[in-house]
Amino acid sequence: MFDPFPPCPGPPEWRVDWETLDATYPWVRNLRGCPQDPARHAEGDVWTHVRMVCEALASMPAWRALPELERKIVFTAALLHDVAKPACLRTEADGRVSSRGHSWRGAIMARRILWRMNVPFAYREQVTALVRHHLVPLYLVDRDEPQRLAIEVSQTARTDHLALLSEADARGRLCPDPNRLLGNITRFTEICHGLNCLGQLYAFPSDHTRFLFFRDPSRSPQTVVPDDFSCEVILMSGLPGAGKDYWIQHHLRGWPVISIEKIRSNLGIASPHQAHGEVVNRAREIARHYLQGGQNFVWNATNLSRQVRAECVRLFADYGARVRIVYREVSSDRLSYQNRHRRHRIPASVIERMLDRWETPDRTEAHQVDWIVD
Secondary structure, eight states: OOOOSOOOOOTTTOOOOHHHHHHHOHHHHTTTTOOOOTTTOTTOSHHHHHHHHHHHHHHOHHHHTSOHHHHHHHHHHHHHTTTTHHHHOEEOTTSOEEOTTHHHHHHHHHHHHHHHTTOOHHHHHHHHHHHHTTTHHHHGGGSSOHHHHHHHHHTTSOHHHHHHHHHHHHHSSOOSOHHHHHHHHHHHHHHHHHTTOSSSOOOOSOHHHHHHHTTOTTSOTTOOOOOOOSOEEEEEEOOTTSSHHHHHHHHSTTOOEEEHHHHHHHTTOOSTTTTHHHHHHHHHHHHHHHHHTTOOEEEESOOOSHHHHHHHHHHHHHTTOEEEEEEEEOOHHHHHHHHHTSSSOOOHHHHHHHHTTOOOOOTTSSSEEEEEEO
16 A cells, blocks of 8 residues: 655664665755754754654654554654755854754745655645644743744644654754753643643634634633624635636636736736736735625635735735635646646746745634645
8 A cells, every 4th residue: 555654663673764764855865964053953964863853753652652644744744844954054143053944944845745745635734734833842931922822833733743743853962951842842731731732723712713813912812702704705725727716616606706817917917926016906906895895705816825825814804804715735746737738837947936935724824724635
């Protein structure tokens, strides 16, 4: 039976097959020789650190006790947790080596890698969430609002799995304060347990309460807010060729559609990078007309980054709309096939640049998120 995951240690030896991992995955080999701050990582380069983390994870009784699929998810996250350090490598003004932003960039890189490995969507997103948040348990207690961050993280990552990954990350290094890091992880699990989100989503009393909580830092997560929407806006998201137009035609027949691609065509703008502000401003004018009239509509564009989606959602929410994100995805091979048969084919180089900012929508962004994956 086909197994898309990298080789994972299993009983009875629980051995990490580094020979196969190094030979099969260039993103593992790419870690070799990438320096780290010796004050935090005296063990050496990133490749050495990742090996130590994976070995530490494979030796942990709590990880071994997980069901096989969960072991594979957490182990894959351990392999990928620092995958972006070479891309984020820089020398700071004080001369120290830094890889700031590697967890965010690493989640995007992990998503692309696992998508092309045909790891199923739900499992892939669990891995990418662990990569994205792998530093949180190590430093949560130092944050101004640790409970708020724990609630946010629980919306995408299994916090119990995240604690295991972070423990392996702390044990798989040579640093001055390993016991402090392990204590921070224990405190992270205690906070999540107290919020009833250890290993599960934090439960909000309503979708609207959740939506407002992530838009307004002053809001309580348990204050129920009545639903009083002027209309509903559906924000499409997905790579070109993923089937967004097809889904709209079959599920939202009769809804007005604001299509960024069609507006660009109507304005005679050939390139997606040419006069983009003019295209978006025109789309916003149309959207305000619908919003002021309390009319449901669809906003159809790729909307691949969280920042771009947030700008749209802010506009819709300001007019009291209920916001639903519909995300469409197909496999890498299917996307290539469908893109080749589009009326306006997107060059492969453009798709690759889009993948550099590919963030899957999550529950912190809208009242409702639907992931429609073929």
